[in-house]
Amino acid sequence: MKSIIYLIVGVFFGILMYKSEAASWFRIYEMFEFGAFHMYGIIGSALFLGVIGTSLIKKFDIKALGGQEMQLKPKDKSIARYLVGGTIFGLGWALAGACPGPMYVLAGSGYVSILIVIGGALLGTFVYGVLKNKLPH
Numbered sequence: 001m002k003s004i005i006y007l008i009v010g011v012f013f014g015i016l017m018y019k020s021e022a023a024s025w026f027r028i029y030e031m032f033e034f035g036a037f038h039m040y041g042i043i044g045s046a047l048f049l050g051v052i053g054t055s056l057i058k059k060f061d062i063k064a065l066g067g068q069e070m071q072l073k074p075k076d077k078s079i080a081r082y083l084v085g086g087t088i089f090g091l092g093w094a095l096a097g098a099c100p101g102p103m104y105v106l107a108g109s110g111y112v113s114i115l116i117v118i119g120g121a122l123l124g125t126f127v128y129g130v131l132k133n134k135l136p137h
Helices: 002-019 025-032 038-060 079-096 100-108 114-134
Strands: none
Touching: 002 100, 025 038, 079 114, 100 114
């Protein structure tokens, strides 16, 4: 039953991303050129709703679907890790024309070439998992 809920939420998210044009390479390019507010509005809305959602989860001690505790612990603060990680993420986003959420939306929309990007993202995630304990904190 839990898998069906995740599937429904994922399909809804994919439709929302596609219809809002958040998966559009043109919209992403337009954002990096500071040509329109469209993507900044979407990102700002997501940030606003995420802050509200996280606050409500903490305030009412909301549990996950399976009853597990939400892991909302403070993260280690380090300028270098955010600078390096953000730069790598931003470069990948600019080169691929899509961040992780829209990559799957584009694949579902029939853009077969995005599968190369998804493969690269999965490989990068795997390499990070292997090297994580060897990286400086």
